[in-house]
Amino acid sequence: MVALLTAGTASASAFQLEARTEAQVYQIRAFRGSSPEEPVLLPRRRIVQYLGLTGYELITGQDLGFESNLRIFADFGLPRGEAARIDGMRSEDADLLYAYVRYGVGGFEGRLGRQVYVDVGDILAFDGLRVRYVSPLKLGAEAYGGLWVKGAGFLSSPVYQPDGTRESDARRLEQGVVGADPTLSALEPMYGAKLLLEDLKGVSASLGYRRALVEGKTDLERATAEARYGRGLGVSAVAGVDFDLLRMRLAQARAQVRWDGEQLAVTGEALRLSPVFSADSIWYWFAFAPRDEARVRLDVFPRGPLRYYVQGVGSLYHTELNSGLRLAEVAQEPGGPPSHTVGGSAGASLRLGRFRSALDVAYRRGFGGSQLWTDLTAGYGFGPTGRFSLDGRLSVARIQDGFNPLLAGNFLGAQVWASQALTRAARVSLVLEQNVNPYTRWDSKVFFLFDLKASL
Amino acid sequence: MERQFRTALGIVVVSFVAAGIAWAATGRERSLAVYPAQHIPLRFDHKQHLAAGAECVTCHDAARASGSVKDRLLPGHEECESCHDIEAARKGEKTDPAASCHTCHPGFDPTVRMAPAKVDVPTANLRFNHKVHVDKKVQCATCHGAMTDVQLASRQQLPKMATCFECHDGTVASKACATCHPTQPASGRLQLTFPSGVLRPMQGNPLGLDHGPRYEFTHGNRASVDRQTCMSCHAESDCQSCHDALQKPLSVHPNDYLTLHPVQARQDSVRCSSCHRTQSFCAACHERTGVGMDADRSLRPRNVKVHPDYNTWVEVPGPQHHGIVASRDLQQCASCHREESCMSCHSARSERRQVNPHPDGFGAMCKRAASANDRACLKCHTETSLAEKGCR
Numbered sequence: 001m002v003a004l005l006t007a008g009t010a011s012a013s014a015f016q017l018e019a020r021t022e023a024q025v026y027q028i029r030a031f032r033g034s035s036p037e038e039p040v041l042l043p044r045r046r047i048v049q050y051l052g053l054t055g056y057e058l059i060t061g062q063d064l065g066f067e068s069n070l071r072i073f074a075d076f077g078l079p080r081g082e083a084a085r086i087d088g089m090r091s092e093d094a095d096l097l098y099a100y101v102r103y104g105v106g107g108f109e110g111r112l113g114r115q116v117y118v119d120v121g122d123i124l125a126f127d128g129l130r131v132r133y134v135s136p137l138k139l140g141a142e143a144y145g146g147l148w149v150k151g152a153g154f155l156s157s158p159v160y161q162p163d164g165t166r167e168s169d170a171r172r173l174e175q176g177v178v179g180a181d182p183t184l185s186a187l188e189p190m191y192g193a194k195l196l197l198e199d200l201k202g203v204s205a206s207l208g209y210r211r212a213l214v215e216g217k218t219d220l221e222r223a224t225a226e227a228r229y230g231r232g233l234g235v236s237a238v239a240g241v242d243f244d245l246l247r248m249r250l251a252q253a254r255a256q257v258r259w260d261g262e263q264l265a266v267t268g269e270a271l272r273l274s275p276v277f278s279a280d281s282i283w284y285w286f287a288f289a290p291r292d293e294a295r296v297r298l299d300v301f302p303r304g305p306l307r308y309y310v311q312g313v314g315s316l317y318h319t320e321l322n323s324g325l326r327l328a329e330v331a332q333e334p335g336g337p338p339s340h341t342v343g344g345s346a347g348a349s350l351r352l353g354r355f356r357s358a359l360d361v362a363y364r365r366g367f368g369g370s371q372l373w374t375d376l377t378a379g380y381g382f383g384p385t386g387r388f389s390l391d392g393r394l395s396v397a398r399i400q401d402g403f404n405p406l407l408a409g410n411f412l413g414a415q416v417w418a419s420q421a422l423t424r425a426a427r428v429s430l431v432l433e434q435n436v437n438p439y440t441r442w443d444s445k446v447f448f449l450f451d452l453k454a455s456l
Numbered sequence: 457m458e459r460q461f462r463t464a465l466g467i468v469v470v471s472f473v474a475a476g477i478a479w480a481a482t483g484r485e486r487s488l489a490v491y492p493a494q495h496i497p498l499r500f501d502h503k504q505h506l507a508a509g510a511e512c513v514t515c516h517d518a519a520r521a522s523g524s525v526k527d528r529l530l531p532g533h534e535e536c537e538s539c540h541d542i543e544a545a546r547k548g549e550k551t552d553p554a555a556s557c558h559t560c561h562p563g564f565d566p567t568v569r570m571a572p573a574k575v576d577v578p579t580a581n582l583r584f585n586h587k588v589h590v591d592k593k594v595q596c597a598t599c600h601g602a603m604t605d606v607q608l609a610s611r612q613q614l615p616k617m618a619t620c621f622e623c624h625d626g627t628v629a630s631k632a633c634a635t636c637h638p639t640q641p642a643s644g645r646l647q648l649t650f651p652s653g654v655l656r657p658m659q660g661n662p663l664g665l666d667h668g669p670r671y672e673f674t675h676g677n678r679a680s681v682d683r684q685t686c687m688s689c690h691a692e693s694d695c696q697s698c699h700d701a702l703q704k705p706l707s708v709h710p711n712d713y714l715t716l717h718p719v720q721a722r723q724d725s726v727r728c729s730s731c732h733r734t735q736s737f738c739a740a741c742h743e744r745t746g747v748g749m750d751a752d753r754s755l756r757p758r759n760v761k762v763h764p765d766y767n768t769w770v771e772v773p774g775p776q777h778h779g780i781v782a783s784r785d786l787q788q789c790a791s792c793h794r795e796e797s798c799m800s801c802h803s804a805r806s807e808r809r810q811v812n813p814h815p816d817g818f819g820a821m822c823k824r825a826a827s828a829n830d831r832a833c834l835k836c837h838t839e840t841s842l843a844e845k846g847c848r
Contacts, residue, residue: 014641014642016642024704026714028744029745030746031762032745032746034746042744046702048703052693054691056642056643056644065642065643067691067692069693069696071700073702078744082744082755085751085754085755086740086743086744086751086755087739087740087743088736088737088740089740089741089743089744097696097700098692098696116692116695118680118683119680119681119683123680123699123730157700158733158736159700159732159733160733161733163729163733163734163735163736163790165795166735166794167735183831199631201626202626204682217828217829217831218829228681230662230663231621231662232621232622232625232662233618233621233660233662234662237664238677238681240680240681246828246829247825248821254676255677256677258664260660260661260664261660262618265659265660269677271677275729275734275786275787276729277790280831281735281790281795282795282798282802282835283786283790285813285814285818285832286782286798286802286813286814287783287814287815287816288782288783288784289783289784297674299666299668301485301659303485307669309668309670315723318783319780320783320815321815322814322815322818324816325779325811326773327773327779327780329773330774330777332775333774333775334775335776336774336775336776336777337775337776341723345670347669347670348669358669360669366723367723367784368723368785369722369723370719371716371719371720371723375710385651393706393710393711395710395712397710397712397716399716399719400719401718401719402719402722403781404718404762404763406762407715407716407718407719411715411716413710413711414711431706433711433712435712435715437712439715440715447704
């Protein structure tokens with residue numbers, strides 16, 4: 001802010017303001033006091049205001065800047081006092097999503113403040129410092145540390161907090177509930193480091209370690225390995241492994257190999273996925289198994305504005321039960337939910353001047369039920385610069401929930417999105433959505449958006 | 457009705473395929489953001505000129521000294537006149553080779569119009585220095601392809617990124633994005649928006665970054681392992697505009713998603729967790745709507761069940777028992793239930809029953825686990841029972 005106020009004296013400095021106002025008006029189907037014949041719909045009347053401020057080259061000639069984004073929201077559809085009865089429900093609040101100062105020079109980069117961190121292990125946010133250096137020899141290191149951003153913290157969102165526990169037990173502590181845990185909202189120091197290899201003959205790789213603690217006890221301890229390869233048209237690959245050091249087992253693995261040609265591309269992916277739970281959660285210590293998934297996709301792009309893809313996907317849900325339980329003996333008996341899913345999708349997209357359109361059809365069945373989606377979108381930008389644009393979307397779904405027999409049938413939805421640029425920096429949009437289905441019968445949604453992106 | 461629906465669907469699909477084939481010959485796959493659309497109302501045959509002994513520099517000599525994409529490197533009358541006697545043709549003389557206006561400007565009649573239709577070859581949105589490449593002995597054909605079979609050159613003869621990467625591999629020449637792509641003056645990230653279009657990795661991207669259809673569903677692997685590359689174009693706000701759990705990105709969640717999300721969540725719960733944490737987001741909304749059973753008494757479900765009947769789901773060990781589902785997809789449970797739900801039967805302190813939820817071999821690791829963090833242990837066990845089990 002000081003830099004912003006003194007921008008007049010720092011000639012090379014640049015500042016950008018990004019703001020979005022989003023109003024959402026729709027209903028949510030309630031399962032309380034309702035019946036399939038008489039569904040009860042709860043109102044959502046939410047307004048969200050984002051304010052992003054970014055500054056670059058705060059000192060002339062230096063790669064010094066900051067990025068920040070603040071979110072303020074309120075849901076006027078919540079009856080008074082209802083949020084106070086639900087853990088994790090907030091009727092209004094302010095979240096600082098990220099706000100950090102960044103400095104870069106040569107192969108060095110440092111970030112200080114609230115920042116989002118993404119790797120093969122998870123997406124997380126922390127308040128702290130991250131430094132990264134890659135030498136001309138293409139070897140480097142990264143270290144980071146700070147406090148994990150949790151929903152109970154100051155101006156904090158729970159979006160990237162460790163999962164498996166409530167964000168706070170404040171309500172239950174107030175009520176004197178036995179077993180309520182005051183440590184849920186405690187500060188959570190975390191730190192991590194990575195050894196880096198950057199682009200040696202097209203290969204980049206890292207070996208990482210991360211640990212988080214709550215009141216001196218380990219909440220999460222992981223080791224990661226990541227690699228990627230890309231050296232021109234042909235084969236490229238990314239892969240990553242996330243190993244849980246607390247339970248000493250492979251938690252997640254991702255591998256993607258892609259072959260790109262002039263007319264088509266083939267992608268193969270293999271994934272092992274597990275939920276990332278906090279060690280404070282009882283579920284973390286339960287017997288639960290990972291899910292393996294494989295995907296194969298073919299993209300075809302003949303000369304012209306149209307391109308096509310077709311994809312096949314299959315998942316295998318492993319079952320891990322304590323063999324001392326009678327349940328373990330009957331787990332493989334027929335009559336239960338399938339332990340796999342299979343499916344696929346196909347589609348085409350078109351870009352022709354100011355016109356764009358896409359058609360996607362996706363089908364999947366197995367564990368959890370079956371779903372068939374058809375999605376058709378089309379849009380056009382009017383005027384020489386596309387100041388006014390009109391987009392439409394038609395979705396048809398046939399759903400059969402594998403566990404909830406109420407959720408079955410054909411679902412039809414239509415959406416119209418009109419957007420008008422007011423100036424080069426401001427745009428206003430209105431989205432109308434209408435759904436017809438056997439579940440909520442007939443419901444409408446309205447979204448209003450105002451976007452502002454300006455250089456100061 | 458069913459048959460009519462199938463027929464209608466078939467017609468739509470066939471129309472799309474037919475349209476695709478129809479457009480297949482139009483040759484526009486180069487990025488409009490990099491190479492804006494051209495209008496070249498000329499008749500020209502590179503093949504013929506090369507066969508006649510012309511070389512590239514005969515017409516494009518300026519390229520050898522060019523340091524910027526803004527330089528005009530197309531030949532004008534001056535270059536043409538080295539072979540075509542335009543002046544003589546203007547006077548009505550017969551020339552060899554032909555040099556009348558309509559030889560190169562088809563349909564142009566100087567007695568009717570002042571000037572032929574204008575050639576419009578906009579500047580490429582790139583940083584490029586022909587001189588540097590010529591000095592390094594890079595042949596014209598390396599980037600522009602063999603012109604011996606080309607008549608009128610167009611955007612198709614401008615190099616794609618894959619061609620650049622044959623030398624720009626990080627060893628022979630830099631492969632940093634900013635070597636060729638313009639950057640935003642302030643942030644240093646690539647400039648993405650141009651009057652002619654939006655720059656996005658497209659088919660044939662040599663790093664496998666093609667942002668093809670439904671990229672919002674397929675970018676996860678790349679973004680989790682290779683975020684540094686993403687950040688060369690995207691600001692933090694680009695990720696946050698979807699991954700923030702409040703915006704309801706309409707390209708990700710199709711119409712009526714609120715109603716239909718349960719099946720997708722069961723089949724892809726890990727994808728959900730890239731924006732939504734089960735206990736702080738999903739469970740809260742499910743309690744409000746009366747799905748979650750651990751809500752405040754006034755908000756608990758009363759008359760709608762979302763699971764199979766109680767005996768099958770909880771009491772009788774069988775293939776439809778909740779334990780099997782929980783083992784396969786525990787996030788599904790955690791998105792509606794609180795820990796108390798499970799503890800009512802799985803806690804050693806429970807008066808109801810004490811079903812062991814731990815995996816095989818847990819006893820052997822429990823001491824190490826409890827020494828790292830015993831808070832979860834003590835939710836279900838007493839200090840004494842932990843000690844008795846050898847976990848202390």
